[in-house]
Amino acid sequence: MVDNQAFGTAVVVDDDADIALAAKLAIRSAFRQVITLSHPDALLPLLEKSPPDVILLDLNFARGATDGREGFLWLSRILEKDPDAAVVIITAHGGIGIAVEAIKAGATDFVTKPWDNERLFATTWSAAALRRSRRETRHERRRVVEVAKPSSETPMLGTSKAMDHVRSLIDRAAPTDANVLILGENGTGKELVARELHSRSRRAAGIMVSVDLGTVSESVFESELFGHVRGAFTDAKSDRIGRLQAANGGTIFLDEIGNLPLRLQPKLLTALERREVTPVGANKPVPLDIRVIAATNMPLDQLTDENRFRQDLLFRLNTVEIELPPLRARPEDVPLLLAHFLAHYARRYKAPPRHLSPALAEILSNHDWPGNVRALRHAAERAVILARGDAYVLDDFPLPRRSSALSPPPALAPVPVDTDLNLDRAEKQMVERALKKHNWNISLAAGELGLTRAALYRRMEKHAL
Numbered sequence: 402m403v404d405n406q407a408f409g410t411a412v413v414v415d416d417d418a419d420i421a422l423a424a425k426l427a428i429r430s431a432f433r434q435v436i437t438l439s440h441p442d443a444l445l446p447l448l449e450k451s452p453p454d455v456i457l458l459d460l461n462f463a464r465g466a467t468d469g470r471e472g473f474l475w476l477s478r479i480l481e482k483d484p485d486a487a488v489v490i491i492t493a494h495g496g497i498g499i500a501v502e503a504i505k506a507g508a509t510d511f512v513t514k515p516w517d518n519e520r521l522f523a524t525t526w527s528a529a530a531l532r533r534s535r536r537e538t539r540h541e542r543r544r545v546v547e548v549a550k551p552s553s554e555t556p557m558l559g560t561s562k563a564m565d566h567v568r569s570l571i572d573r574a575a576p577t578d579a580n581v582l583i584l585g586e587n588g589t590g591k592e593l594v595a596r597e598l599h600s601r602s603r604r605a606a607g608i609m610v611s612v613d614l615g616t617v618s619e620s621v622f623e624s625e626l627f628g629h630v631r632g633a634f635t636d637a638k639s640d641r642i643g644r645l646q647a648a649n650g651g652t653i654f655l656d657e658i659g660n661l662p663l664r665l666q667p668k669l670l671t672a673l674e675r676r677e678v679t680p681v682g683a684n685k686p687v688p689l690d691i692r693v694i695a696a697t698n699m700p701l702d703q704l705t706d707e708n709r710f711r712q713d714l715l716f717r718l719n720t721v722e723i724e725l726p727p728l729r730a731r732p733e734d735v736p737l738l739l740a741h742f743l744a745h746y747a748r749r750y751k752a753p754p755r756h757l758s759p760a761l762a763e764i765l766s767n768h769d770w771p772g773n774v775r776a777l778r779h780a781a782e783r784a785v786i787l788a789r790g791d792a793y794v795l796d797d798f799p800l801p802r803r804s805s806a807l808s809p810p811p812a813l814a815p816v817p818v819d820t821d822l823n824l825d826r827a828e829k830q831m832v833e834r835a836l837k838k839h840n841w842n843i844s845l846a847a848g849e850l851g852l853t854r855a856a857l858y859r860r861m862e863k864h865a866l
């Protein structure tokens with residue numbers, strides 16, 4: 402059973418007014434309006450204004466013509482104006498050869514005269530539905546790509562030996578199509594490395610699609626990665642392409658791969674091995690041409706635990722492994738990073754340039770930076786906003802401490818809401834406690850707080866943690 406008037410506009414183009422009217426009557430229940438035209442001339446302005454859902458097009462307009470040449474010309478003009486156009490060709494009985502040619506040239510389907518009304522209705526309906534789905538897929542691809550746009554162009558800074566080694570690995574891996582696994586604590590620059598690899602690869606003209614598996618909720622993992630077809634589950638109102646497919650021709654960056662549920666790991670492995678993906682509910686795979694870069698903050702011993710992560714998938718992902726050292730292991734990089742971010746935020750907030758004394762730079766270099774470069778960046782931003790006078794002072798920098806063996810993490814005791822009823826302060830306290838408890842591991846702290854990683858980052862920024 403189909404809904405009435407499921408579509409907007411259909412156009413019937415036939416120089417025989419009776420045939421055009423007969424077609425209109427046969428299909429009108431599916432459309433809000435059916436326009437009949439005796440010649441395709443009038444089609445082009447219509448396409449400019451609002452492209453119809455379907456066009457029924459007779460191929461012969463010149464008197465006595467039967468080869469459809471004129472119709473082919475119109476078909477190509479229509480497709481030029483609207484690449485998603487659904488065009489159903491109307492041919493005379495015996496004109497199957499021409500109809501097949503028309504389909505090769507981009508028509509969606511054909512009907513032969515005299516037609517069976519039900520058949521005409523079904524063909525027109527399917528063509529309009531196909532156009533809708535094409536447009537939704539295009540829209541989806543745009544949506545996914547929007548998400549993938551780089552937030553800012555940050556150069557990869559650092560002159561330490563450790564960063565030289567990272568750079569040399571990037572130099573060698575980038576031009577190859579090898580899969581790369583990037584390891585490192587939160588905020589060490591894994592995404593930056595992924596962007597560097599992509600922008601220096603032969604896929605640089607393509608897109609890099611990022612998926613943060615730490616922020617995708619488990620219920621939508623599968624359709625987010627692999628896509629789904631309309632009706633695959635209750636909420637699947639239309640076809641949706643997955644991130645893997647959206648990255649076709651480019652690079653997919655699978656951030657926090659350690660969070661991929663075990664049950665979905667075989668499906669990702671199959672997609673990478675066969676270079677094709679089957680959207681949820683679909684029965685046909687779609688070919689994939691992607692390079693995979695994955696990242697995780699999961700320590701290697703957990704990643705090599707078969708109960709958490711399939712080792713065959715790990716071997717598929719880590720053809721090249723790049724490990725980013727935490728900032729505390731490369732203190733010599735701190736002054737350069739600080740100078741860069743202080744200048745960056747001074748420009749942004751139109752603050753005067755201030756002096757950072759060597760003594761203060763040294764204190765900051767010896768800090769253990771639990772949130773790594775991201776935390777340093779936030780600290781620099783806050784310092785630019787808070788500082789007064791000509792030089793920065795230690796108090797301008799919020800320096801959260803890593804919980805150490807000397808000061809064991811406090812148990813996550815209930816917040817004393819009875820003594821402090823300020824919601825903002827209570828939130829800050831909760832966030833700080835969760836971070837300390839989990840040694841500043843963002844994923845674990847977010848899990849404990851019942852937040853996504855992105856939501857936790859927002860709160861960390863809000864409270865300058």
Ligand SMILES: Nc1ncnc2c1ncn2[C@@H]1O[C@H](COP(=O)(O)OP(=O)(O)OP(=O)(O)O)[C@@H](O)[C@H]1O
Nearest residue numbers: 555556557558559587588589590591592593774775
């Ligand atoms: N070497 C670096 N030079 C300049 N900026 C850096 C460097 N490393 C990291 N950053 C900056 O630190 C912030 C965090 O980097 P990024 O998002 O790449 O880290 P990540 O390891 O992917 O973090 P997470 O694991 O939390 O997703 C970004 O603003 C990034 O620009």
